[in-house]
Amino acid sequence: MKRGLYLLLLICCMSVNGQSFENSWLGHYSYNNVIDISLGSDKIYGASENxxxxxxxxxxxxxxxxTVNGLSGEQISTAYLSQSAQKYVLGYDNGLIEVFDANTEEIRKVVGIVDKPTIPPNKKKLNHIMEYNGFLYISTNYGISLYDINALEFGDTYFIGPNGSQLEVRQTTILGEYIYAATNVGMFRALVNNDNLIDFAEWQRVFDSNWWGIAAFGDTIYLVNNNRRLYEYDGTSLLIQSQIPQYATLLEDLKTDGTYLTVVNNTKVHIYDTGLNEVLEIDTLEEFPDLKFNSALLLANKIFLGTEDYGILETTFPTTSTVNQILPDGPLLNNIFSLTAVPDELWVVYGDYNAGYNPYPLARRGVSHLQELAWTNIPYTAEFDARNLVHTSVNPSNTSQVYISSFFSGMLKIEDNIPTELLNTTNSDLESLDIGNPNYIDIRVGETQYDENGDLWVLTSKIDNGIKVLRSSGQWNSYSITETISDPLGGENGLSKIEISDGGIKFIATQSHGVLAFDETRSEGARFVTLGEEEEGNLPTTDVRALNVDKTGNLWIGTVKGIRVYYGADNIFNDSNPQSDNIIIVEEDGVPKELLFEQTVTDIEVDGSNNKWIATSASGVFYLSSDATETFAHFTKDNSPLPTNTINDIEIDSESGRIYIGTSKGLISFQGTSTGPKDTLENVYAYPNPVRPGFSGNLTISGLTNNANVKITDIEGNLVYETTSEGGTLLWDLTAFGRHKVASGVYLILIASEDGIETKVTKVMVVR
Structure with a gap:
């Protein structure tokens, strides 16, 4: 039975209608980095990364x-709001244009530039949008394209480089009868109403230089070039504004509202009047340290600032007496490294280390905590200096206490969302890798996991005692890995994942030694069993990136070249020749093949029904049956709100069944139907109830105990369905044993616990 969400995009020659996924998905994007601010009739529009x-x-x-509303999820490079057409236009790095109708909230994808084969991919970036006489003049890395904002179709394209070649145009403006273009080789101009502007000869290069921005202010053209100086052009001469000091960094935004000229660079915002007197300079605002600016918009006595880290800051003009932060609820960043879910909570960290387990360059990125669909962001602080945070473990006996692994600094302890302690070489048994310099401290803590006793098991790469445990009593113990990895410091010896089986065996994913099974209760010299390549364990490679022990005790192994499963994980020390198995699936054409052959698997998660959610580095997310032989759904960028097919991590809220998917471009979640089993049948319910005419989905029965027997009969007692639950939820396709749809009527759902002691009866009405 197919339970996936299969969605089609209807493509025409020039555009695609954006599709909404709001019924089943939520977007958890960061809006902190505001690229552009636009003014509508009664709203401010803030464009963030995607x-x-x-x-x-x-x-x-x-x-x-x-993406949940139909956006592409690509990197936004510019934005513009057409007041006359009531259309908000987003331009992207890859040449995509998306047109948002402010009245209907429909999104139209314009793919003409993306699909143009004569324009190289690195030339398709859209840099700026200006409107004139109903046409958008789109500055791109290849030239200028015109787009009719009312007819929603392209007009001419101007290639203004030598002999009509492609040329990087940063911004355009119009003054009098001329259109002016700032490019990386000079300022160009042409008669704006010339019907033959597709002829490069109609464009005059007025002055050479590498210009980053251009704007018409009063009767003068103002420009900023790569030497970070402001110039004016009066129609005949180009004059540097020597009274205005060189800007600290390159131009980010240049615009005018007719009364003031606004110049934005990364560290400051400058506002000038018509006499080029600086009315206001902003570099700091109270309560918002280390400000970095992308854009600014003046509106009467207010100025709206687009920042890299704080969303939009609204302050008074011309004096910044008050500040109001305008920022949607969301995490700190979009580049997700690792997720950790407990019921009704999610922790997010941003890492990271690369494929070679190298944490450099070091990152200071903070932590995000989602609780009851509200975000708390915990920024990096110099007090604890915890860098490259890569994993979170929540204390099962005190969920307000978490430990965050740092792949450089140790372990950060957080209590009630407040960092309280950094565990390192000075106050714990954590160890730095040893390169012969006692002043160099580098503690590469990877994944951690609590066992059933409340002890926290800790992986540390590049040291002999790579396995450590912080006991619930506060005592530390360390265990050497040199029995199986002779030189942890040298070579490719990263330790990434740890899974603990019901029998207490620790399974460890390594960079170049496959899977290590570790049992500390055994004598030294016999504590490890290794699953390796070929005859050493049948792994496709020894570079393992994902592990999960499922609800039946089988170990699922994700590598950079595919997936394997070792059945009966707790028996591995009794297996004289442990071998993992690949999964063979049969395609629709009858041809058998290996599941996820040669694909990099980044995570494996198991839901309440023991089904598998598989994350990959390039192919999106696979939702598979418990034995992985049936694909329920394959979510990609093309058929879901995923902003990319690069999936870094997946987590499942066992209470709600929600699936969190962390990608390199943002976090989204899918409302799954499989939850963990309940202790009793007290709260069993079925939905939708009633099932109304036209409903084409499945009936969901929730609140089940594990392995409960479920029978469904009509009101006369005729059996139409029977199964055994796996987890806390099951689905019924509203058919009589898959043969035909059941008729209208009342149906009884009879449930008995596995031991037969507890029973429950509920009803559902089906209306055809």
Whole structure:
């Protein structure tokens, strides 16, 4: 029975209608980095990295739009709001254009530039959008393209380089009868109403230089070039504004509202009047340290600042007396490294280390905590200096206490969302790798996991005692891995994942030694069993990136070249020749093949029904049956709100069944139907109830105990369905044993626990 979500995109020659996924998905994007700010009739539009939000100037309400609403999830490079057409236009690094109708909230994808084979991919970036006479003048890395904002179709394209070659255009503006273009080789101009502007000869290069921005202010053209100076052009001469000091960094935004000229670079915002007197300079604002700017928008006595880290900051103009932060709820960043879920909570860290387990360059990125669909962001602090945070473990006996692994600094302890202690070489048994310099401290803590006794098992790469445990009593113990990895410091010897079986065996994923099975209760010299390549364990490679022990005690292994399963994980020390098995599936054409052959598996998760969720580095997410022989769904960027097919991590909330998917471009979640088993049948319920005409999905029965017997009969007692639950939820396809749809009527759901002691009866009405 197919339970996946299969969605089609309807493609025409020039555009694609964006599709909404709001019924089953949630977007958890970061809106902190605001690329551009646009003004609508009654709203501010803020474009972030790959999503946008609106801020109602009257009600102060914020509304978010992302891949869940139909956006592509690609990197936004520019944005523009057409007041006349009531269209918000997003331009992307890859040449995509998305047109958002402010009235209907429909999204139209314009793929003409993306699909143009004569334009190289590195030339398709959209840099700036200007409107004139109903046409958008889109500055790109190849030239200027015109787009009719009312007819929603392309007009001419101007290749203004030598002999009509492609040329990087950063920005355009119009003054009088001329259109001006700032490019990387000079300022160009042409008569804006010339019907033959597709002829490069109609464009005059007025002045050479590498110009980053251009704007018409009053009767003068103003420009900023790569030497970070402001120039003016009065129609005949180009003059440097020597009274204005050189800007600290390259230009980010240059615009005018007719009264003021706004110049934005990464560290400051400058606002000038018509006499080029600086009315306001902003580099700091109270309560917002280390400000970095992308854009700015003046509106009467207010200025809206687009920042890299704080969303939009609204302050008064011309004096910054008050500051209001405009920022949708969300995590700190979009590049997700690792997720950890407990019921109704999610922890997010941003890492990272590369494929070779190298943490450099070191990152200071903070932590995000989702609780009851509200985010708390815990920023990096110099007080604890915990860098490259790569994993979170929540204390099962005190869920307000977590330990965050740092792949450089040790372990950060957080209590009630407040960092309280950094465990390192000075206050714990954690060890630095030893390169012969006693002043160099590098503690590479990877994944950690609590066992059933409340002891926290800790992996540390590049040291002899790579396995450590922090006992619930506070005592530390260390265990050497040199029995199986002779030189942990040298070579490719990263330790990434740890899984603990019901029997207490620790399974460890390694970079170049396959899977290590570790049992500390055995005598030294006999504590390890290794699953390796070929006859040493049948792994496709010894570079293992994912592990999970499922509900039947089988070990699932994800590598950079595919997936394997070792059946009966707790018996591995009794197996004289342990071998993992590959999964063979039969394609629709009848041809057998190996599941996920040669694909990099980044994570494996098991839901309440023992089904498998598989994350890959390039192919999205696979939702598979418990034995992985049947594919329920394959989610990709093309048929779901995934912003990319590069999946870094998956986590499942066992209570709600929600599937969290962390990618390199953002976090989204899918409302799954499989939950963990309940202790009793007290809260069993079925939905939708009633099942109304036209409903084409499955009936969901939730609140089940594990291995409960479920029978469904009509009101006369005729059996139409029977199964045994796996986990806390099961689905019924509303058919009589798969043969035909059941008729209208009342159906009884009879449930008995595995031992037969507890029973429950509930009803559902089906209306055809």
């Amino acid at each position: 999503a946008f939000f609106t801020y109602d100037l009257q009600s102060n309400e914020i509304e978010k739009f992302s």
